[in-house]
Amino acid sequence: MELKEFVERFAEEFDETPAEQFKADTVFKSLDEWGSLTALSIIAMVDEEFEKRITGADLRSVNTLEELYNLIQNK
């Protein structure tokens, strides 16, 4: 999956935040809608789309969507 598609797929897990707000350099943790539920959705999405595991610590260790994408690629 390319970064662009990952950003779109990431945005789909959010209901209230408009999709156009999501960019590769978006600091996802600063989004109002980011929370424990969306974090679990993202972990589940990564499992389904990449068949890879990311942890709560992984999510805490990165800031932008691109950093998260790279972290997943390196798993």
Added chain:
Amino acid sequence: MMKVYIKAIAYNLPEKVLTNEMIAQEFPEWTVEKIDKKIGIKQRHVTVDGETASDLAIGAAEKLFANISYDRSQIDYLIFVTQSPDYHLPTTACTIQTRLGLSKRITAIDVNLGCNGFVAGLSLAKAVIVAGQAKNVLLLTGETYSKYMHERDKSNRTIFGDGAAATLVSTEGIAEVGEFVIGTDGTGAENLIVKTGGARHPQPAGDLKFDDFGNPRSSDNLYMDGPAILNYSLDSIPQLVEDVLEKNHVTMDDIDLHVYHQANTFLANLERRKLRISEEQYYCNIENFGNTVSSTIPIALCEAMKEGRISKGTKVLSVAQGLGYTWGGMVLFF
């Protein structure tokens, strides 16, 4: 080897209901729609002060006896699965023996297990019957996690519901209990835990703090590491299902209905998709009950029978993954 059967199942919930509307009112950052979509539970029942897991379990047992006009003096073994005992000691099952008016010539034990409690309890019930120690085992599961929760813990308050079930296990009945696979890995112990109040840390820690998401975390309350539990569940379920099928000499195609422990609807659906099970063959019913811990599977079996999803000849696969960690599964041949 002697065959062992489930003879009857009944369940019992506390009267008080906690709806998503009530949760959204307390936590304005969550809407009813969001809880519906992300967790998939609409309401859960919760106990009031003074109402315990044993009270719920006794209610379930009375319903079971009434449903099949059962002579309770035939019960010769009582297992109470709970992590919410009435006391540190004595064993809650002993008090249940008296409160239910069961024979005094029985074994009565508590089993301290969470979401895998029904599977493990049923395996124990089968074992004592096969060993000739008993003929009619009353397996009670009852849990009241709501009592362990911090009132600001919106996640756990949304997911878990209080409840109890009674399962009569006997030498004849409606579903033959197949072979079990059970596993344990204590490295996950701290990921779902109430740390204080036991002998290791008897005094309250008073260490309440709030995490990145504003959720309370305290050694004195139920704590769940959501991401860790999610990953553990997704990681281990394919192998668990494969192992249970193999041990029962059946394949995925032989299974008519999958009745698993449902942690929440979101996770249940993830697991279903991961295992490539169709919605028609996966029974999910916790939207009105919440995660009742050790009672989700017997409650689901009960409801599935009522709805006609299970009838004579139905092969049901049940698996559960729970805190500890412990996990397990079996096939039920109706």
